[in-house]
Amino acid sequence: MKEQLVKSTDMIYDGINKCTSITVHETANEKIRANAQAHANLQSSGGARQASWHIQVDDVQAIRSYPDTAKCWHAGPAAADSIAVEICVNADGDYDTAFKRAAQVVRDLREKHNLNRSAIKQHADWSGKDCPAKMRLAGRWQEFLSLTDGAVNMSTMVSPFDGRLTQNHGDSGGYRGHKGMDIAPPKPGQTGMPVYAAFAGTVRKIHRTAKNGGKTSTWAPGRTGNGGLISNPDGEGNGYNHMKPLASLKVGDKVEAGDLLGYNDKSGNQTAPHLHLEFWADWRNPNSDYDPQLAFKKFGIKPGSAPAKTGNVTPVQSKPKPKPKPSAPKPSTGGNDKGDYIAIAKALNAMGLKAGYPDGVNGPMLKSATKAFQKQHGLVQDGNWGAVTQTKFEEVKAIQRALQKQGYTKQGVDGYYGAQTTENVKDFQRRTGLVQDGKAGSITQKKLGL
Ligand SMILES: [Zn+2]
Ligand SMILES: [Zn+2]
Incomplete structure (x- = not known):
């Protein structure tokens, strides 16, 4: 799902959304180009009047504006622990496709938060407002619900790769x-x-x-x-x-x-x-x-467990090389995407670990910063960004928790040094008379009581 997170927290309630239900809305805006991107932009620019919602969906894409943990303003305070999904009804979009895509989004949210059908609400269930109006008028609510049942509606899955x-x-x-x-x-x-x-x-x-x-x-x-x-x-x-x-x-x-x-x-x-x-x-x-x-x-399969082959193996024309070249196997870094390394480098730099310029490459500086991080946390110092290192991302979490104690309550404690954390750190620095660079260096951390 595309992410275009709203930086401001002006349009949400304080606190953490418990994600006990999902609420389905329609935008009721049939103008052409009133699609998901337009609605995401509206939220980003602060232009949505006294309303906010987590995800907007049209016939092309779903865009997330707030993390599930945000308490959005979409159906009154009673619905503050509900995740809001808006389906676009723009005249130049294909409503049926948007309807199905929205059902997929809701299905994934159900899996993620372990919610059954009864936890899927219409806006109308909260306030009596005729929303989602088009779906209600067409009598398609049950059809929508049935499309949200079960992630991966398949009978058999096989572990794809041993490792x-x-x-x-x-x-x-x-x-x-x-x-x-x-x-x-x-x-x-x-x-x-x-x-x-x-x-x-x-x-x-x-x-x-x-x-x-x-x-x-x-x-x-x-x-x-x-x-x-x-x-x-x-x-x-x-x-x-x-x-x-x-x-x-x-x-x-x-x-x-x-x-x-x-x-x-x-x-x-x-x-x-x-x-x-x-x-x-x-x-x-x-x-x-x-x-x-x-x-x-x-399917109860552990990622990396030995695959159970069917025997329906297509004949191999070019013989595989079962033996890798023995010379200097590079250790796995865990990540492979440029964006991963940029995020890691930024976070490590923010911790004062001198990871170097965040260029998306796992170069020697990033590796030595990762090693330093691992040393601090009592991990194997291999410089590889594996699962264990990732779950030890406690320092950013500690900074986020400390900010929450300082009154910056409107953010998730996710261990990711993202835009919201940076903004909060800047605000904190402004308040305490520090350089407002948004980086939680040692002075800022000390002031935060860390
Ligand atoms: Zn609504
Ligand atoms: Zn990958």
């Missing part, structure tokens, strides 16, 4: 903007390891000419390297990246869960070999990505 989870999706602790899950091979640096289809489906896109280290995008905007995209019978999509597809695999081929798709390679922009796996709620929409953990959990 270990090194980076989660942005929604569950991975870096913001990380649209998939990274699974590194059992031994760092291994290539030529088999990748299997997690779900049955149809091959939609194949890319096999990417260069090692190349940054050109391939089967989806922003993704680099070889790989493929498969659509599932329920309309979802699965993307496999940094994988050399089998020579025999072509667009239109049907695959079963567990079929061999190819072998992991060094193509694209990656610092150490891994499978970058993406799950999309709509295979046509690269921004409909959701956290693959939802599917792994639903």
Whole structure:
């Protein structure tokens, strides 16, 4: 999902949204171009009159304006612990597609917050307002509810890659903007390891000419390297990246869960070999990505566990190289996306750890700053940004908690040194007569009581 978070907290209640329900709205604005982007911009600019909502959806995309934890103004104080989803009804949009996309968004939220059908509300349930009006008029509420049942509406899933989870999706602790899950091979640096289809489906896109280290995008905007995209019978999509597809695999081929798709390679922009796996709620929409953990959990599969093959393996034409080159395997860094390293470098710099210029590269300065961070937290000092290091992101959380104690209550304690934290730190610095650079250096931290 695209994120365009509102920086101001003027239009939300204080406190943390308990996410006990989801409320469906429609914008009631049928003007042309009154789409999700226009509504997100309206919220960003502070132009929405006395109202706020978490997510807006049209026929093209869903855009998040507030984290789930924000208490938005969308159906009165009674609905402050509800997540608000607005469906756009602009005349130049396709309402039916927006309706289905909104159902996918609600379905993912249900999985994320463990909510059953009864927790899905209409705006009308809170206040009696005729909203979502178009859906109500057409009598499509039950249809909408049924589309929100169950993430990955499939019967079989197979672990796609043997190895270990090194980076989660942005929604569950991975870096913001990380649209998939990274699974590194059992031994760092291994290539030529088999990748299997997690779900049955149809091959939609194949890319096999990417260069090692190349940054050109391939089967989806922003993704680099070889790989493929498969659509599932329920309309979802699965993307496999940094994988050399089998020579025999072509667009239109049907695959079963567990079929061999190819072998992991060094193509694209990656610092150490891994499978970058993406799950999309709509295979046509690269921004409909959701956290693959939802599917792994639903099927009781541990990411990186040994795949259960079907035997329906397509014959291999080019023989894989089972033995990786023994020379100097690079340790896995856990992350692979430029944006990840920029976020890590910014956060480490903010902690005074001198990670260097945030250029999206895991260079020596970033590595030594990561090592210093690991040393501070009693972790293995390997300079790799794996799952353990990520969960120890306590320092940013401590800064956010301390800011909350100072009265900056309108932000999530998420361990991410994002725009909201920076703004709050700036305000705090202004108040305490410090340089207002938004960086929580040692002086600021001391003043915060850390
Ligand atoms: Zn409404
Ligand atoms: Zn990745």
